[in-house]
Amino acid sequence: MSEKRFMKGNEAIAEAAVRAGCRFFAGYPITPQNEIPEYLSWRLPEVGGAYVQGESEIASVNMVYGAAAMGTRSMTSSSGPGISLKAEGISYLASAMLPALIVNISRGGPGLGSIQPAQSDYLQATKALGHGGFHAMVFAPNSAQEAVNVVYNAWDYAERDRNPVLVLMDGCLGNIMEEVELPPMKELSDEDLPEWSLTRRNGRDYQGNITPIYTEPILEGINAMAGEMYKAWEEEDVQVETYELDDAEYVVVAYGIASRVAKEAIMELRAEGYKIGMIRPITLFPFPKKTIHDLDYSRVKGIIDIEMTIPAQMREDIELQVAERCPVYEYGRSGGCLLDDEGVYDAIKDILTGGADNG
Amino acid sequence: MAEYKRSTQIADAPSGYCPGCLHSLATRLISDVLDELGQGDNSLNVISVGCSALNILYWNNDFLSVAHGRAPAAATGIKRTNPERLVFAYQGDGDLAAIGLAEIMSAANRGENFTVIFANNQTYGMTGGQMAPTTLIGQKTTTTVYGRDPQTTGYPMKMCELISTLEAPVYVARFALNSPKGVREAKAGIKKAFQAQLDGKGFTFVELLTNCPTNWHMTPLQTLDYMNMNTIPYFKPGVYKDKTE
Amino acid sequence: MVQINPDLCKNCGYCVKFCPKKVLATGQNRNRRGQFYPVMTDEAGCITCAVCAMMCPEGAIEVTEGGANT
Numbered sequence A: 001m002s003e004k005r006f007m008k009g010n011e012a013i014a015e016a017a018v019r020a021g022c023r024f025f026a027g028y029p030i031t032p033q034n035e036i037p038e039y040l041s042w043r044l045p046e047v048g049g050a051y052v053q054g055e056s057e058i059a060s061v062n063m064v065y066g067a068a069a070m071g072t073r074s075m076t077s078s079s080g081p082g083i084s085l086k087a088e089g090i091s092y093l094a095s096a097m098l099p100a101l102i103v104n105i106s107r108g109g110p111g112l113g114s115i116q117p118a119q120s121d122y123l124q125a126t127k128a129l130g131h132g133g134f135h136a137m138v139f140a141p142n143s144a145q146e147a148v149n150v151v152y153n154a155w156d157y158a159e160r161d162r163n164p165v166l167v168l169m170d171g172c173l174g175n176i177m178e179e180v181e182l183p184p185m186k187e188l189s190d191e192d193l194p195e196w197s198l199t200r201r202n203g204r205d206y207q208g209n210i211t212p213i214y215t216e217p218i219l220e221g222i223n224a225m226a227g228e229m230y231k232a233w234e235e236e237d238v239q240v241e242t243y244e245l246d247d248a249e250y251v252v253v254a255y256g257i258a259s260r261v262a263k264e265a266i267m268e269l270r271a272e273g274y275k276i277g278m279i280r281p282i283t284l285f286p287f288p289k290k291t292i293h294d295l296d297y298s299r300v301k302g303i304i305d306i307e308m309t310i311p312a313q314m315r316e317d318i319e320l321q322v323a324e325r326c327p328v329y330e331y332g333r334s335g336g337c338l339l340d341d342e343g344v345y346d347a348i349k350d351i352l353t354g355g356a357d358n359g
Numbered sequence B: 001m002a003e004y005k006r007s008t009q010i011a012d013a014p015s016g017y018c019p020g021c022l023h024s025l026a027t028r029l030i031s032d033v034l035d036e037l038g039q040g041d042n043s044l045n046v047i048s049v050g051c052s053a054l055n056i057l058y059w060n061n062d063f064l065s066v067a068h069g070r071a072p073a074a075a076t077g078i079k080r081t082n083p084e085r086l087v088f089a090y091q092g093d094g095d096l097a098a099i100g101l102a103e104i105m106s107a108a109n110r111g112e113n114f115t116v117i118f119a120n121n122q123t124y125g126m127t128g129g130q131m132a133p134t135t136l137i138g139q140k141t142t143t144t145v146y147g148r149d150p151q152t153t154g155y156p157m158k159m160c161e162l163i164s165t166l167e168a169p170v171y172v173a174r175f176a177l178n179s180p181k182g183v184r185e186a187k188a189g190i191k192k193a194f195q196a197q198l199d200g201k202g203f204t205f206v207e208l209l210t211n212c213p214t215n216w217h218m219t220p221l222q223t224l225d226y227m228n229m230n231t232i233p234y235f236k237p238g239v240y241k242d243k244t245e
Numbered sequence C: 001m002v003q004i005n006p007d008l009c010k011n012c013g014y015c016v017k018f019c020p021k022k023v024l025a026t027g028q029n030r031n032r033r034g035q036f037y038p039v040m041t042d043e044a045g046c047i048t049c050a051v052c053a054m055m056c057p058e059g060a061i062e063v064t065e066g067g068a069n070t
Helices: A009-019 A035-046 A057-069 A080-096 A122-127 A144-161 A171-175 A216-236 A256-271 A289-293 A315-322 A341-352 B022-037 B051-057 B071-081 B093-099 B101-110 B159-163 B180-198 B220-234 C014-018 C051-055
Strands: A003-008 A024-027 A050-053 A074-078 A101-106 A137-139 A165-170 A177-182 A240-243 A250-253 A276-281 A283-285 A302-307 A328-332 B043-047 B063-065 B086-092 B115-120 B171-176 B204-209 B238-242 C002-004 C024-030 C036-040 C061-063
Touching (some): A003 A009, A057 A074, A122 A283, A137 A144, A256 A276, A256 A341, A315 A328, A328 A341, B022 B180, B086 B180, B101 B115, B171 B180, B180 B204, B180 C051, C002 C036, C014 C051, C051 C061
Parallel strands (some): A024 A074, A250 A302, B043 B063, B115 B204
Antiparallel strands (some): A003 A177
């Protein structure tokens, strides 16, 4: 049974996780994601799950590693500084081929940075979530509803791939309240436990073991398999929303909170007669390369990368696809300073009227 | 008269440990206890990083190999979601008393219902014999070439003493594996800890004083005497806490 | 009966050291990996206390009641 509720983005993520079958959460307090552990601390026991407040982000992600090895749908959440600490465990999850959901409700950085929202973790999320050269699917919803949808399906991807999944959302979206439609509870039984899980030894006549360490030829094979998996994601799993691209001469690329602010500005500029559209990656990895690559560059005069971080981090991925067929511009706010309609409007208009360079 | 039959929990092959290494004796003891309790199939070994990871190729039953120092955290995730399994972490001194200090103390303090077996040989064996948090004062290692100096490196960590100050743990004990008496007591201690876990009593911790012939630069027999003269006087064997009754 | 599996032995010497009746000694032959291993020197003197088995890190010694030592 689906139902409508008015919820904070963070709470919506937590409830969606429970409904997706998540039965284990471990985390450590950090702003601006605290509503997720707070909500799950009472909600998980209600459905027979377990919540543990870890002594650190490192311990928390390793608790998730243990629970995930048992085939339990497990998750942890944090914000930038905590995700850095979880990097160890996320890398081990990838190595041991364990599914889990990691949520990053991001804030200003680097370092302790600020507790205010920012999109400063794009490069960490998409390029190097930990050591050893692995990737996770990265989803960047731009509303509480989309966060619900993404989280609800996250373990399906994670278990299909035997790989962690990351949801990257900034502190704005985590804390604003919106109406969400919640999907029905997934009822999972022991029959749904992955066959590799370490749950049941009795009756199983072979050794169950899960390890993040391998002999060299086996590890090389696992690395190569992961490479094939990343390619398959690009073919099959890219999620992207496009807006007013048909006649667009300028194309904004923005994700998450930035895409919502940019959309307001684009609507206003459209009303003034400017031909402008937007590409919004929902999956940051796999990145919607094709959507950007296949734009009609005989018409498109410029790409505008708008992010709530300075310097823009997605720009390198965009530039690879544009391949110098038009200029790429960027605009952003950073350090916890928020993008606002007026600032984005002015910045885009400046570009459209030739007042900005593409430095 | 007594009988001994080699356990099937361990591979039918030599371990990866060096000659005389008490890690392999500890592993064998654990497998013997699991046999006696009929818990081999129900057990889940959380294998840590260091020489203890050699058990990946030696341990026949289910195991989860985890990051350095994080075994108590991973065991928490396992036990909270699968309370019926007999879960134990096997950790060395670098793993447990240095990089994993937060994880061991916090799991003990939460009273997690699993067992940690702590092999204390006062050195980082796998990486070549560097100073461990448990290295004795004056003991030479590759990073304390003139002997451990407390002025710059502090004093050896006494984990049983530390953990027994916490409220939650129900069994905390230390045994030395360098004599038949110590081995017999250690086996009884491991059995007691596992039984307490099976009875749902809470966190149990068994420290085993072991050796490292390779990095101590001694013959196996010399290490046993060294332990009598140096290790045991500092790390005193005994039951530090027992709330199992 | 004490049964020694030479191929599991790493010649640490613990069994010989701790045998209370001193009926074990390091032998003259080498196992597959080139290591000397213990042999029973006085079958009649063995009390099958299994201390040798208990102290063997590798589980290379098994003890059963009755029968001849090997």
